[in-house]
Amino acid sequence: MNRYNAFAENKKKRASMINQNLSFSENNKKGIYVLVIGESQNRLHMSVYGYGRETTPWLNQQHNENPDFLLFTQAYSCHTHTVPTLTYALTAKNQYNEISLENAVSIIEMAKAAGYHTAWISNQVQYSAWDTPITVIASEAEQQIWLNKNVGETTKTNFYDEKVVNGLQNIKKYDKMLIVIHLMGNHGSYADRYPHQFAKFQGRGKQIDAYDNSILYNDYVVSKIYDSASKLPYFQSLIYFSDHTDAVDQGLAHDSGNFVYPMTYIPMYMFFSPDYKAEHETTFNNLKFHQAAVFTNDLIFNTILGVMNIKFPPIYEEKNDFTSNKYDDTPTRFKTLYGAKVIQPYPNNNA
Template sequence: MKISWFQFVFLNTFLIVLMNFNGFIFIYKNLSSNQLWLTIAIILAYACLVHIILCVIFVRFLSKFFSIIFLITAGMSAYFMQSYGILIDSDMLRNVFNTDTKEAFDLINMSLILLILGLLFVSFFILKITILYPSFKKQLGIKFLNIFLAFGIFCAVFLPLTKSFVPFFRTYSEMRMYNVPFYQFYALFRYYQIYLAPKAELKILSDKAYRENNTTKRNLVLVIGETARAANYSLGGYKNQTNLATPHEDIIYFDKVSSCGTSTAVSLPCMFSASKKNNFSNKAYEENLLDFVDKVGIKTTWLDNNSGGCQGVCQRLKQTHIFKEEYDGFLIEELKKTLANLDTANFIIVHLQGSHGPAYYKRYPKEFEKFTPTCDTNELSKCTLEQITNTYDNTILYTDYIVEEMIDELKMIKDYQNTLIYISDHGESLGENGIYLHGMPYAIAPKTQTQIPFILWTDDENLRQIAFKHKNMELSHDNLFSTILGYFEVKTPFYEEAFDLLNLKFGEKK
């Protein structure tokens, strides 16, 4: 089949505009008035800009290459945005690149398979067609004429409506993330800048750290939940009894806790960082909480069953164990093994796969299927909100059981001060307002993705009374760093009493 260069460019413009339906739907829903006509105007203006870009970069020998890359990227991006209501930025790309085969298979369904086959067919078709290029001078003239006409139409459509468009795009700055495939290329560049570009030498922060008390025997188990949102914890007033196992009389539930990010890739490094959320950067290459406690002689162990591992947080620890088991329950036995070989002071981190979606039904054994009907597929759009919520609640119930069993293990350790903290890395959207999973930009993320459960149990009555005083205060991942340093009595300039919820001076402003 033969096709002219102009026809090839026009066809690609049409397909890319078509694949931006998520963005146009977003515009239509959020425009305050004249939604239909203003949306049509934006579609026409956007098509002109896309046509200009393609006219510039579709040159002899590279047109087919750019076409295939653009269409595959746009198609895959549009699919995940439409299916799960996510936006694809540099942090979401980090989640993608950190996904292991187990997690990747959870995303595979018939719709995705058909899409991939369709994109492969389109790519094969593009490779087989013959693009007819005119002479260099004639093509140059056609290029400039196309660019000139497209720019003229854009100005004629956009400029008279700037009073409507400019305030809209300023209010909804996230609109740029719907621009497939172009924003995804920018996100890939940002991903390289933040995560792959060569880093400076590790910045040492712990050189002045020391333990004031080396004699008191202490155990602290930090259980990091995955994708657990506070909205579905009955300890916080949720209608379904998702916290049946947790011994209510012994634990303290903090009900106003926010995460550092909306994805594991951001939240996990942030919660262990000496920096607070407002000034944390994944670009920083510096020591974290684990370096502090490990260097002062606290035996530190990391047990991990989450896809993506510890996100680099535990890379300098000697006692690191990464697992890929189907259910988290086996970690109870792993904790028992660790508790059987204690030092004077012990810090044990247990990282769960918890409630990771979209295949929530794979996160718990059948005996924990208390809430029904369930959503037994990874295609969440095929399930009702009730089915998705029930399945998710079962994952919370299972995690609650694991936490309770771990507390019971600590209760059997004598002659030690024992404490367990459970905190999630981020929350989750279950389909509310068409949004699923997590990873939305923090500024626009729903509270279900940023409000997280936080549980503390300790056999030290003094610490329990102090923590109880703070249970209704606003907390965040920012409190973890100083709370754990304070628990082990680690002295360092980076420790702040005002952020240590086990300190009587917690919350006091200097």
């Protein structure tokens, strides 16, 4: 936890680092960007990625019919636990650079420096041994909604994830915004993650059936988030990724001490407005080109900066930005568990 404490204490130094390099090409451009963070979601249990059960009917439709939708088939988690994953995904620190975590600027800090109002809506615990570093990052947002009022080492929730839609509708809106939504998603206990009307699947055992039901419910939740977000004036993009997965087919959750590669098989997908695509044709086409390229989610930070066009070195790294034609997609460079394991790409399926 010492690194995390140092991160919290180093706020002023990071602000100075941003100000010294401040140079935004679209500093006055309006736009609302939404980042949705899933939890414990395994793409091998999503029908949009070829799973036999229809667990993602809405995403299936988007994939087949929506030209503004991009599905990425080779995304992997940089760790198997939420805190290690998101402290990299949401800051300039990643497995491929030498930045110290305490000096790693967060995506919230970057967006604010670029003139964006920031909001954080979470259905995860605010005060927990697991989530403290995430809370530090979130605490920089001007608006915060914490739906889960439990405290400590618990996965209990007061509400199902669809409650975040109310939060999205109730926050004060600005012409320039970054909105982060952190779901409880598919975290065990799986049967606690969805209302009874989503208990559709049976016949593959209690755990897998409940997990698949939670995937079905997540599909519904994200559809409602997108419906609400895409109606906002100046909506530009919604980006979704999961922190890590659960290795449900192996009878495992996501404990790195029992590591297996399916713990890294995350989903990632994005939506863009027609206006964004028209104004940022190169960015959209680069992302489209990279749909089957390998990606680890500690590169979300650079990719969001690319999407929002907040680019300046040394904080922004073009070779780690999925929106760039200079993205380094060499498969053998990608790692997980903070560099301890080399990613083993899973063969493309029906996606």
